[in-house]
Structure formats: structure tokens, C-alpha cells
Amino acid sequence: MKLFKIRFFALILFVTGWSSLLGQTPKITRGPYLQVVTPSSIIVRWRTDMPTSSKVLYGQKQDKLNLTATSANLTTEHEITLSSLKPATSYHYAIGTDNIPLAVGSDMFFHTAPKTGAKTKVRIWAIGDFGNSSDNQINGRDQILKATTDHRPDVWLMLGDNAYSKGFDDEFQRHLFAQYQNSFLPNTPSYATPGNHDYGGKPDQFDIPYFKSFTMPEKAEAGGVPSGSESYYSFDYGNIHFVSLDSYGKLDGQHWLYDTTGRQVDWLKRDLAANKQPWTIVFFHHPPYTKGSHDSDKETALVKIRQNLLPILERYNVDLVLGGHSHVYERTFPLVGHYGLAQTFDKNKHVVSAATSDQHNEYRLGRKKQGIIYIVAGSGGQLGGKANGYPHPAMVYSNNTEGGSMLIDVAGKRLNARWVCSDGVVRDEFTIVKK
Ligand SMILES: [Fe+2]
Missing domain, CATH: 3.60.21.10 (Metallo-dependent phosphatases)
Incomplete structure (x- = not known):
């Protein structure tokens, strides 16, 4: 994971409607990290140095993060559940506040669990x-x-x-x-x-x-x-x-x-x-x-x-x-x-x-x-x-x-x-x- 890089700005702003980069920028001090993966959901967690809202953009292609999960709750301990996912499927994601992108990178991805009982390796x-x-x-x-x-x-x-x-x-x-x-x-x-x-x-x-x-x-x-x-x-x-x-x-x-x-x-x-x-x-x-x-x-x-x-x-x-x-x-x-x-x-x-x-x-x-x-x-x-x-x-x-x-x-x-x-x-x- 790399802290947000300039070359992603245009892409992310275009894809998501993250629209404001004004004001003080919060910093990620922990994460992102992944918890409780199931065939249809996963939890993304991270920590920031000041209380902010939470937003995860995600999708099956890194250049098309077309899905969004958010929480308006101001917190430093961010915990967002992504649901209605497909089993045994790869997704990419990016994280931020409601209006400021904080992190995106080629190592920010996850695979959902296979269907329960599947013989997948x-x-x-x-x-x-x-x-x-x-x-x-x-x-x-x-x-x-x-x-x-x-x-x-x-x-x-x-x-x-x-x-x-x-x-x-x-x-x-x-x-x-x-x-x-x-x-x-x-x-x-x-x-x-x-x-x-x-x-x-x-x-x-x-x-x-x-x-x-x-x-x-x-x-x-x-x-x-x-x-x-x-x-x-x-x-x-x-x-x-x-x-x-x-x-x-x-x-x-x-x-x-x-x-x-x-x-x-x-x-x-x-x-x-x-x-x-x-x-x-x-x-x-x-x-x-x-x-x-x-x-x-x-x-x-x-x-x-x-x-x-x-x-x-x-x-x-x-x-x-x-x-x-x-x-x-x-x-x-x-x-x-x-x-x-x-x-x-x-x-x-x-x-x-x-x-x-x-x-x-x-x-x-x-x-x-x-x-x-x-x-x-x-x-x-x-x-x-x-x-x-x-x-x-x-x-x-x-x-x-x-x-x-x-x-x-x-x-x-x-x-x-x-x-x-x-x-x-x-x-x-x-x-x-x-x-
Ligand atoms: Fe021990």
C-alpha cells in the first residue's frame, strides 16, 4: 500500500466523486487490513490520526472501483463491511474519508472466500x-x-x-x-x-x-x-x-x-x-x-x-x-x-x-x-x-x-x-x- 499518489488523483476523482482535497489531510496510521472474509463479505479496517468519516471504493478492476461503502461516523478506528460480494472473486479497493482519498495501491486487493464446502485450493x-x-x-x-x-x-x-x-x-x-x-x-x-x-x-x-x-x-x-x-x-x-x-x-x-x-x-x-x-x-x-x-x-x-x-x-x-x-x-x-x-x-x-x-x-x-x-x-x-x-x-x-x-x-x-x-x-x- 502506498499513501495516495498524485497519479491516482484524476482516476479516483473521476471514478468516485471524491471531490474535495481542501483542508487538513488526515493521515493513515494503521492499515488498511482485512478481517472476517466470507463468500459474500469482508471487513476493511484502518486507523487515522484524526477522527474522520470512512469510505471504501471497490470493484473487480483496479481502474474501475465502481462500488462504494461509507460511514459518516467520525472516528479514528475505521471498520467498513463490504457486502453482496461474489464468492471466490478478486476485488481491488481504495480507502479514504467521505471526500478525501487516503490510500490506493496495487497491493490493495482481496479475494472473497469460496462457497462453503467448495474444493477450491x-x-x-x-x-x-x-x-x-x-x-x-x-x-x-x-x-x-x-x-x-x-x-x-x-x-x-x-x-x-x-x-x-x-x-x-x-x-x-x-x-x-x-x-x-x-x-x-x-x-x-x-x-x-x-x-x-x-x-x-x-x-x-x-x-x-x-x-x-x-x-x-x-x-x-x-x-x-x-x-x-x-x-x-x-x-x-x-x-x-x-x-x-x-x-x-x-x-x-x-x-x-x-x-x-x-x-x-x-x-x-x-x-x-x-x-x-x-x-x-x-x-x-x-x-x-x-x-x-x-x-x-x-x-x-x-x-x-x-x-x-x-x-x-x-x-x-x-x-x-x-x-x-x-x-x-x-x-x-x-x-x-x-x-x-x-x-x-x-x-x-x-x-x-x-x-x-x-x-x-x-x-x-x-x-x-x-x-x-x-x-x-x-x-x-x-x-x-x-x-x-x-x-x-x-x-x-x-x-x-x-x-x-x-x-x-x-x-x-x-x-x-x-x-x-x-x-x-x-x-x-x-x-x-x-x-
Ligand atoms: Fe506464550
């Missing part, structure tokens, strides 16, 4: 523990850009600890919004899950920049069961059902994620029971299995999530669970029923797998089911750490020296996942094929 980018402006974060971003020139990510999952170290607004600004503004934010819809750092270490404080920065599909705008909460939500994209859980907040003043009598887990069960999509990906920050910078044998939340939550995820045939928190990359075997400490892991008992080799890089399920693969992708910015007993025995692959993030491609019945490191090397990759 979907590319997911998942990254955890990233917002620290480290070389690892920046190099990793550039490698993902390079790896996705043929197909930009459709869905961007932020796996928590999105802005270090206290989740302050200026930390989101510097470590997240500034780092991705010239690459992914103007064209890649993001879905966040909260980490302990996003909460500033205070699990009972919900008036935090994390919740103000993102718009969650809490009303099931894109499918799933309405959660009625910004903390946790679900959505469909193509033939994938996604669920984001809050593994840090003390919800309703009393329930952690592992308190399975709380509203979050009650909703989760109803949501998973109603899910009809062939693929299910659940993401939350705190990993049930890890021996990196955190130890799933020692940390209460990790132990209890493993004991109490995993039987529910297993019951509803979840395919992948993505998390972070530990600043390493780890990928488990497909697991069923391993709720104890690492030393109780028994490959013969706890691995239910359709792997075609000992390498565990190809799973051909046919009509069979297999266990859940748990991935820690917590080295998107932060990096390193080693707990006693590293690597965890339930892991196919562990790496605590390289940073990176995941690209997951789903095309019909085939899912391919690869871990793209900050030097561009893919160091782990696997495929699941269903019937």
Missing part, C-alpha cells in the same frame, strides 16, 4: 510468537512472500503472542502492523488467537489492544456456531472448518480453557458437533505437547489442556491442532489418548496413523481415521529453548534452532503442510490424503 499461513521485530520475524516474512508468489495466503492465522512483550497498542503497531503493512496486511485476511503476551500477563483483563485491533467472527458470519465472544470463534473457508480458542483468558471471571464446564468448551462441543466440513483445524496458543521454551510436563495450563480438552478434540475428529508459546517448531505423530507426562508416551499405544513410511511425511487415510497431529509453530519471531527431555517423544520432528512459520495447502481431499524457515529452507513437510 486454499492456502493457509500460520505463524506464532512473532511480533518482536527480530531479524527472524522479518526474514521469515520475506521468505513467506517469496514462497507464495504463485498463490498468496487466503487465510492468515496468528497463533498468539502476536505483539511482545505486553500487548500494548504501540507494540502491536511496531511489531505487527508496521512489519506487515507493505506485504500482507492490505490483501490477506487475518484471524488471531490470543497469547499470554497479548494479555500482558493479566488473564482477567479484557480491555486490551488485542481485542480492539481485531474483529472476530463471533456471530458465525463465515459459518460455524455463533460464539458470542471475541475470545473464541469459528469459521469455514472452502472445505475447512477453523476454530480459535482462548487458552489464556480467565473467561467469565472463572473459567480457563481446561475447565470444560465453562462456556467456551460448551460452545466448542456444539460447534464441532455441527461441523460438516471434511477438514478441521483448531488453533490456540498453549500447546498440549512441547519440550521447547515451555514444558508440557510442568506448566499447569499445558498439562490440564492435554488432560481435559484433548479427549473432546479427539471425539470430533479434529485433523490438526496449531499452537505456539514454545519458541520452537514441533510436530507430533497422529495421537490418540496420550494425556499423561512425556515419559508415559507409548508409540504402540498412542499413535493411530495412516503413515506410508517411518518418515511420517505421507498419510493416506482412505476412509480410515487417524489421530490428531499437534504442531507448535512458535518460532515466527522469538526463537529457541529446550526443556528437560527435549525432544518430546511424541514428536515426529522438532527444531529449536531455526525460526519459521507454516504454509498449509488444502485442495479437496489433500492437505500439504510445510514449515518454511526464515532462511527459506523447508525443514518439515507432510501430506494427508483423505478419501
Whole structure:
């Protein structure tokens, strides 16, 4: 995105009727960025340095932005929903106030989601523990850009600890919004899950920049069961059902994620029971299995999530669970029923797998089911750490020296996942094929 350039003036004025450039010009200080994409709608957000009205011009051709959505409400936090869009369709857009264009550019575009259940190829980018402006974060971003020139990510999952170290607004600004503004934010819809750092270490404080920065599909705008909460939500994209859980907040003043009598887990069960999509990906920050910078044998939340939550995820045939928190990359075997400490892991008992080799890089399920693969992708910015007993025995692959993030491609019945490191090397990759 480039701030408005002179060569676009005539075009934009002609197309839109933006007619006045007089007076003080507001500046964009954040965004534009995209939220809650569905087959027929998307939300465009941005921030300005003074309260203004909001206007989005959009259309299927960059030189013909013939549609308009506006709000006369004067605000610095702009949030405009574009609706009545066509599914699986590309649009370009520009933003401004009611009468002043503020930003337009060749990177300001979006693709609407395919019709729910469609077998269209979907590319997911998942990254955890990233917002620290480290070389690892920046190099990793550039490698993902390079790896996705043929197909930009459709869905961007932020796996928590999105802005270090206290989740302050200026930390989101510097470590997240500034780092991705010239690459992914103007064209890649993001879905966040909260980490302990996003909460500033205070699990009972919900008036935090994390919740103000993102718009969650809490009303099931894109499918799933309405959660009625910004903390946790679900959505469909193509033939994938996604669920984001809050593994840090003390919800309703009393329930952690592992308190399975709380509203979050009650909703989760109803949501998973109603899910009809062939693929299910659940993401939350705190990993049930890890021996990196955190130890799933020692940390209460990790132990209890493993004991109490995993039987529910297993019951509803979840395919992948993505998390972070530990600043390493780890990928488990497909697991069923391993709720104890690492030393109780028994490959013969706890691995239910359709792997075609000992390498565990190809799973051909046919009509069979297999266990859940748990991935820690917590080295998107932060990096390193080693707990006693590293690597965890339930892991196919562990790496605590390289940073990176995941690209997951789903095309019909085939899912391919690869871990793209900050030097561009893919160091782990696997495929699941269903019937
Ligand atoms: Fe964390």
C-alpha cells in the first residue's frame, strides 16, 4: 500500500466523486487490513490520526472501483463491511474519508472466500510468537512472500503472542502492523488467537489492544456456531472448518480453557458437533505437547489442556491442532489418548496413523481415521529453548534452532503442510490424503 499518489488523483476523482482535497489531510496510521472474509463479505479496517468519516471504493478492476461503502461516523478506528460480494472473486479497493482519498495501491486487493464446502485450493499461513521485530520475524516474512508468489495466503492465522512483550497498542503497531503493512496486511485476511503476551500477563483483563485491533467472527458470519465472544470463534473457508480458542483468558471471571464446564468448551462441543466440513483445524496458543521454551510436563495450563480438552478434540475428529508459546517448531505423530507426562508416551499405544513410511511425511487415510497431529509453530519471531527431555517423544520432528512459520495447502481431499524457515529452507513437510 502506498499513501495516495498524485497519479491516482484524476482516476479516483473521476471514478468516485471524491471531490474535495481542501483542508487538513488526515493521515493513515494503521492499515488498511482485512478481517472476517466470507463468500459474500469482508471487513476493511484502518486507523487515522484524526477522527474522520470512512469510505471504501471497490470493484473487480483496479481502474474501475465502481462500488462504494461509507460511514459518516467520525472516528479514528475505521471498520467498513463490504457486502453482496461474489464468492471466490478478486476485488481491488481504495480507502479514504467521505471526500478525501487516503490510500490506493496495487497491493490493495482481496479475494472473497469460496462457497462453503467448495474444493477450491486454499492456502493457509500460520505463524506464532512473532511480533518482536527480530531479524527472524522479518526474514521469515520475506521468505513467506517469496514462497507464495504463485498463490498468496487466503487465510492468515496468528497463533498468539502476536505483539511482545505486553500487548500494548504501540507494540502491536511496531511489531505487527508496521512489519506487515507493505506485504500482507492490505490483501490477506487475518484471524488471531490470543497469547499470554497479548494479555500482558493479566488473564482477567479484557480491555486490551488485542481485542480492539481485531474483529472476530463471533456471530458465525463465515459459518460455524455463533460464539458470542471475541475470545473464541469459528469459521469455514472452502472445505475447512477453523476454530480459535482462548487458552489464556480467565473467561467469565472463572473459567480457563481446561475447565470444560465453562462456556467456551460448551460452545466448542456444539460447534464441532455441527461441523460438516471434511477438514478441521483448531488453533490456540498453549500447546498440549512441547519440550521447547515451555514444558508440557510442568506448566499447569499445558498439562490440564492435554488432560481435559484433548479427549473432546479427539471425539470430533479434529485433523490438526496449531499452537505456539514454545519458541520452537514441533510436530507430533497422529495421537490418540496420550494425556499423561512425556515419559508415559507409548508409540504402540498412542499413535493411530495412516503413515506410508517411518518418515511420517505421507498419510493416506482412505476412509480410515487417524489421530490428531499437534504442531507448535512458535518460532515466527522469538526463537529457541529446550526443556528437560527435549525432544518430546511424541514428536515426529522438532527444531529449536531455526525460526519459521507454516504454509498449509488444502485442495479437496489433500492437505500439504510445510514449515518454511526464515532462511527459506523447508525443514518439515507432510501430506494427508483423505478419501
Ligand atoms: Fe506464550
